[in-house]
Amino acid sequence: MGRTGAPASYGVSELARLPKLGGLFAKGVAGSVGKRPKDAVRLPEVTYRVVGVDTTAEAAHLAAYLRLVGEPSSDVLPAGFLHVLAFPLATAVMVRGDFPLPLLGLVHLRNVARVLRPVRLGETLEVRAWAQDARAHRRGVQVDLVAEVLVDGDLAYRGVSTYLAKGFTAPDGAASADESPREEWAPPLPTARWKLGGGTGRAYGAVSGDQNPIHTSKLGARAFGFPRAIAHGMYVAARALAEVGPARRGETYEWTVEFFKPVLLPGTVDVSIRNVADVDPTGSAGGSGPASGYVYDGWRSGKNTRHFGGTVRPV
Template identity: 65%
Template sequence: MTARAGAPSSFTVTEFAEVPSLGGLYAKGAAGSVAKRPRAGVLLPQVAYRVPGVDTSGSAARLAEYQEVVGEPASGVLSAGFLHVLAFPLATAVMVRQDFPLGLLGMVHLRQAARVLRPVRIGDRPEILAWAENARAHRRGVQVDLVAEVLVDGVLAYRGVSTYLAKGFSVSGDAGGVPGREGAGQEAPDPDTGAAGQSAPDAGRAPWSPPLPTARWRLGKGIGPEYGAVSGDRNPIHMSALGAKAFGFPRAIAHGMYTAARALAEVGPARRGDAYEWTTEFFKPVLLPGSVDLAIRYAADSGADVAAGPAGGFVYDGWRTGRTTRHFTGTVTPL
């Protein structure tokens, strides 16, 4: 992941006075998804959204609630998970544009990669940028990166890349965005053949055997609404069994970013430091209520499972307790 700040120079930058509300964006995205049917030829809008100064001084209570939900220790420093939450509505606003070719409903979150280069604290007035780039082929459709950056005093503090899959679409000719950037040429895991929302391991990989767990999470059905309240992400698949069943799930599923953020919290601020890289690859969804085993270990001791991961730092895996159903894997690497 590059450390440079700013959208590609060819992009038009549209400025917002404040970060938009996710609730209204979801409603717009749901309505607009109907017209965005799978087709060939995906061209991304060459536009970036920008909020020049976000007042975080009023977010102390929300940050404290977020830290309690995901297990982060109380602090005035915004973790990478909370920075994602802060920037996610602006990235969603890009996805619900009329000229964004992929429908918001059914988008599968495959991977999250973030880099924190300096601490962002309550009281800072960060600038937030978001745009979409790097549409590329996947055997099930089209992958696209949603990029979010947070700058403090004009200096890049955080860069997050959320990789999504839109099934049934295909690229042809110029895919839009900027080719050759993060993730280009890499094929993400096959999505689950069931309902959209999470992904499943690549069928071509060797069978996976869980390592020795270092923690066990017992997740009640209320964790979806709890994380939804602190993140603003109230997608129906996380809120209730009824909402999840409407999208083909047997019951509500945990937010992928909740599980990733909780794993980041398990690594802890002391071990990751002030500057770190954090990645998560999502596999099978976590059904609620449910139990998840987690293993955190040094990357140097993790073996072939993370051959593509960074040297040094920590590796984590989460899977269904008593099974080999892998939910996610990730890395935390001090910089």
């Protein structure tokens, strides 16, 4: 996943508590109006930090999340829930006045998360978030929003969410993204089929706080070119992580997802969970030694429309 911690040049801005997504989204909508492609993107060099985040009060929230995504009842916070906890802090970075990209219209491309130690209900957390690595994309510029969760000063979770802003320009000298042509993809044998109702976006919005209208409203989705509401990317990724399950992924793991085509709601998604060794027996996709972990894909049932794909590997 690369380095941990924000770049050394970044300053630290202390917040008293984790912000609420509702107010941040309203600020982001208002601030998006004046952010248009002009000069090359320069990211704010700041890390937001909140200490003393007590998870004791998260019991009902965690239980609702686990039920929705299909995780078994547990006092361990899975990577998807840690993303939900930290996402408002990353969003606070994105709605700053000096953040050059508009919140509205950002395209979620991928996520890479690592759980380096189990985080349990009742533990007190430190949460950090910042933006880094603005770089060229054939359709604009992409940027990473990084969130870290620490327990007793030790890094427990690190998540990197990559977004695309169409039409914007990367800073001079920024490395271009690796955009080699994708290989032809054919659906594997499915291991599960999800029937997602029209209210799926509203249900995940209720537990995640992400009430973006493209996920909760047909009219809101149409404003951005979708015929109806689309599922949250992190919801379908979390469902796939739950399909792998706690026993198979272990206590420490890396979880990746790449998004291809949105899942329209209501919709039916076929899912395949396979052992990495069956897909890549040489281990070349994950370093030296035998391949380990799981590969997953999701696609439109009966079609070759690939929605998402990723891996879950031990750390």
